[in-house]
Amino acid sequence: MVSKVLIANRGEIALRVLRACKELGISTVAVHSTADNSAMHVRLADESVCVGPPAARDSYLNIPQIVAACEITGADAVHPGYGFLSENARFADILEAHQLTFIGPTAQHIRTMGDKIEAKRTAERLGIPVVPGSPGAVTDNDEALKISREIGFPVLVKASAGGGGRGMKIARTEADLPMALATARSEAGAAFGDDAVYIEKYLEKPRHIEVQVFGDGKGNAIHLGERDCSLQRRNQKVWEEANSPALTQEQRDRIGTICAEAMKGLNYRGAGTIEFLYENDEFYFIEMNTRLQVEHPVTEAVTGLDLVHEQIRIASGQGLSVTQDEVTFTGHAIECRINAEDPRTFVPSPGEITHYHAPGGLGVRIDSAVYQGYRIPPFYDSLVGKLIVYGRTRDECLMRLKRALDEFVLDGIKTTLPLFRDLVANESVQRGEYDIHWLEHFLEGQAG
CATH class of the missing domain: 3.40.50.20 (Rossmann fold)
Known part of the structure; x- marks a missing residue:
């Protein structure tokens, strides 16, 4: 160790x-x-x-x-x-x-998966289902138009080195394509120093499903189930849960096995998350994150495993602490990302926290580094903390989340706590009926 x-x-x-x-x-x-x-x-x-x-x-x-x-x-x-x-x-x-x-993957794995085009090629080679699209970067508009016609509009133009929704533009028709390409290239070059873009089929109403994997770097790998991260604003996750309310046990077992087998083939080391768009019972690979995810606590809640402990064990050469057969899944967990932002405009709200009281009780966890009197600086990400709630069923989890949100006191700055109080009371959220565009429409309705 x-x-x-x-x-x-x-x-x-x-x-x-x-x-x-x-x-x-x-x-x-x-x-x-x-x-x-x-x-x-x-x-x-x-x-x-x-x-x-x-x-x-x-x-x-x-x-x-x-x-x-x-x-x-x-x-x-x-x-x-x-x-x-x-x-x-x-x-x-x-x-x-x-x-x-380095408590993480090899540099080579980081490079491979950090390049979205190479990551897609690697995923396809490893047997992971991918979104139809260009085999590599598109270099001119004629080539882009040919590929787009083959896979069918609408299409998504994406930065090869992208992330967080930057360098990503939708072209719904042939007339939209030149502007989408130019804008995506410009954004990608400015944000990542690399203006390479590629094209994928645009899925109209997918969910965002991701699978947590671990490998020991010696050909052994496991999956720890999936998370549903479909509630997003501008391609940024807001609410995550495990397990997904949209999947059957057969579906989650199938995609989990595919991902674990792929990581064995890659000799992957450490924690990783394979992200998919899911529509009409099909999974489509979009990227792999070669690190611990913000939303890892919901996986810890339903498996009982400490993912950071696991990272440190693997980096120390001690291997995985469990086999796939020893991984068990129980209950349901939801995480809310609480940001120092205006809940309506999402403008950052740095400043001093004048009153702070975190909720508690059975099945309630707070991952936060703030305290009363702490001043949130304006220089970094606006995440204040994460509220993670666990229940034996999704309904129990939602009731516990509502109670925890009602208890939460965080004054002196504006936060997104009111948004989550609205979401937990919403019937579509309660039924688990939403896709990656749902939250944007919900917010537009509130603004209207």
Whole structure:
């Protein structure tokens, strides 16, 4: 087992990793910017190192400073959390060159899955069902039009290096295609430094289903079931649940087995999430995230497994703690991402938290690093915390979620808590009848 872990992140995920390390008897090092001097993970870590000013590029993305912090403190491993450097292959390579353990996949797997075109090719080779589309990047409009006609409009133009909905445009007709290509290329170049785009069939009303996988890097792999992340705003997940209310047991077993077998074929190491669009009983691969997901707690709730413990075990060479036959699924879990944003306009709302009371009771979990008197800085993601609720059934889970949301007090800033109170009372949500466009229409209706 590694002996000292440097946590190259901030906020709730840094605290989540810190707690897992403490439970395993592993010393922790918190790195932080000057804006996070009073952050909870800095207060609770065994050691802390300031790695730069508030801007992420000068602190949490500053690889030389993070490596130097490892050398200063004697840390022998780095956990990147999610975001920041978690899917940076160069960072993984540099840590390996310095004989530091990267608690994540190999750099090669990060590179392969970070390129959306190569990821799709790899998925297809491994037997994962993919969305019909171009075999690679499209370089001119004539080629794009030919491919689009073959698969049929509407089509989706996507950035090869994209994420978070950037560099993604819909062309519903042939006339829309040139503008969609130009806009997607421009956005991709500005956001990712790579303007390569590809084309996929646009699915009208799909759900977003993802499968959690783990591999030991030696040909063994398992799946930990699926999560339904269909409630989204601008391609950003808002509400996630496990298991999906849309799937039968046969369907979840089938797609889970396909994903686990694919990870065995890839000799994948660590945690990963394979994401699909699901429509008309068919799964279509869209991407793979080679890191821990924000929504991992709902999987922990229904399996009883600690996913961060599992990551650390695998990185330490101890392999998987369970076989597929030993994984059991019970009950239902829902996660709400609570952001420091106006619940109507979604404008960020940094500032001081004047009153804070987290809900509790059976089946209620809060993953958050905030506290009363904490000032949310304006420099980073607006996530304040995650409310995760578990019940024996989905109905019980929804009732418990309603109760927990009613208990939650977070004053001094605007948050998205009112949105979740509206969602849990909505009949379509209660029935589990929604797709990836549902929330956008719901919000438009509220605004109207």
